[in-house]
Amino acid sequence: MLGVSSLMGAGALMAQSDNAQAAAEWAEHFQGNYRLMSPQEKAEARARLERRYSAEYGKKVTVDGTEAQPGVLMGYALNVRKCIGCRRCVKACVEENNQSRGEKPGERIEWIQVLRMERGEFSKDKMNQGYPEGLGIQVGGNAYTPAGQVLEGQYHYEPKAVPEKEATYMPIACMQCEKPPCVKVCPVRTTYREADGPVVIDYNWCIGCRMCMSACPYWARRINLTNPVLPNEAMNPVTHYLGNRPRMRGVVEKCHWCLQRTRKGRYPACVEVCPVGARKFGNLLDPESEVSLILARKNVFRLKAELNTFPKFFYFYD
């Protein structure tokens, strides 16, 4: 273990390279876990990244490090009755968060998935039929129609227009659990819950073992199996260290509630883009916030609540 990295470092030192990028990579290679860094080290790490990204993407890139504010616990609510399955949130997320957007397999990464679900039915002609055939397990809908199953194909619906008559839609992304299973399994403790709620990843410390991807019950995490494809002109230059800064090959990424925006007071990109206003975001500790009012007034549920992950992402309906 020691051998490879030390040799590389020694090589870089002996070469006496003037190349700023090489020097930045050398320093980056030996930087600590972001949570354990001193404020000074954090600032240096961010300045290094700003230099490297600015050179790489040919424009001024900022890497923000705004910490969690006291008195803030971020929360999210989504109206499942309103969602029409248009996928604008998915694309807005990509525009904001610098995901890879190539064409080859594994090069297109999207954090939000929109499930299309058949509506269940209690019709007279099906009253005497047994339990769903084919799967042998009741996973949704009602006893007569196996609605609500999540098949691979149900992410890939492609009608001319949405919403379709016989479907409901359910977007899922990271639920920002209060007890996140992904954080429990991370062997290098690079993913952790921030004080204001979101579960974040220090991409530099990630070893790409994908334990978190297996542990997440909400299929929220994605890995960069290939070198990310991010055109210069499409790259969003306003970034956060724990948020949307460009990732490298071999690291895991996921939704972080647009930390680069929300820490500056702005709504996440998916909330702003939703054409039907189904997505709501606010401070759970503020009784006047829209999320607190939804919790007080509407019918709310959490996805897979039986797993005791305590998501801060709530689904509601009128």
Place this chain on the structure above:
Amino acid sequence: MKKLSITALIFAFCLGMVSSAFAEEEVTCFESRKGASEVVKRDLQPGWPNVKCSPKTGAVLWWGDPFDGTVPMGDTPLLTHVPPGNAVVKPRSAKLAILPLCGTACHNGVIPPTLPKDKKPKAIPTMEGLLPDAKNLQHGRGRIWCLDCHHTTQRNKLVDNFGDPLSIDQPQLLCGKCHGDKMRDWRDGIHGKRIGEWASTGKKRWFTCTECHNPHNVQDGARNRGFIQLEPELPPQLPKGMKDAKHELVHGVH
């Protein structure tokens, strides 16, 4: 030296031509409702656009400045915890092409001689020609007509319960007359859409009723579940080696 400067001049000229050719290529996207909330793409700062649009559907996906082109919303009853100036809207009047004409050309402050005395609906061929939705007004399913929402003499204004005119930029005060529950949810941020700052007292651009709903035909005959159907964005990439999305259905799940 002279030759160099001439070359430079030619080069600069060509560059100007190219950039002007690009500038002419105007991209128009829509914010929530196609045909009712169009916005022209431009740069707020170099490399920082006001909006980013979907190449497939033409929908706005991202706002560079959420408050671009907005004005203060005006008073809304019981919206007291938001400081003045922190609630802004994009004026609807700018989107309505014939609105300035309404109050001057035809309805210039006098009661039209053809106005029915008994408030019973009456076909108005001129208006039906201008506004096809008026011919078979869907809103209210035949229980309301034009002057239940539009002011009798000031036709570029809406009307409140007391017969006083309301600005067309504040449709919430009109819609709330009947849809009080929706009005309450909208005021609390639960119904409808707002962009900007997430703090409950923060500055937000509010989307008013008519930015998302067509007031003359809210239900829209072709709709399925509360909203006019629209074109979806592209589906995600299929996993490597998968030809289509139907492979799980070959054994007949349903």
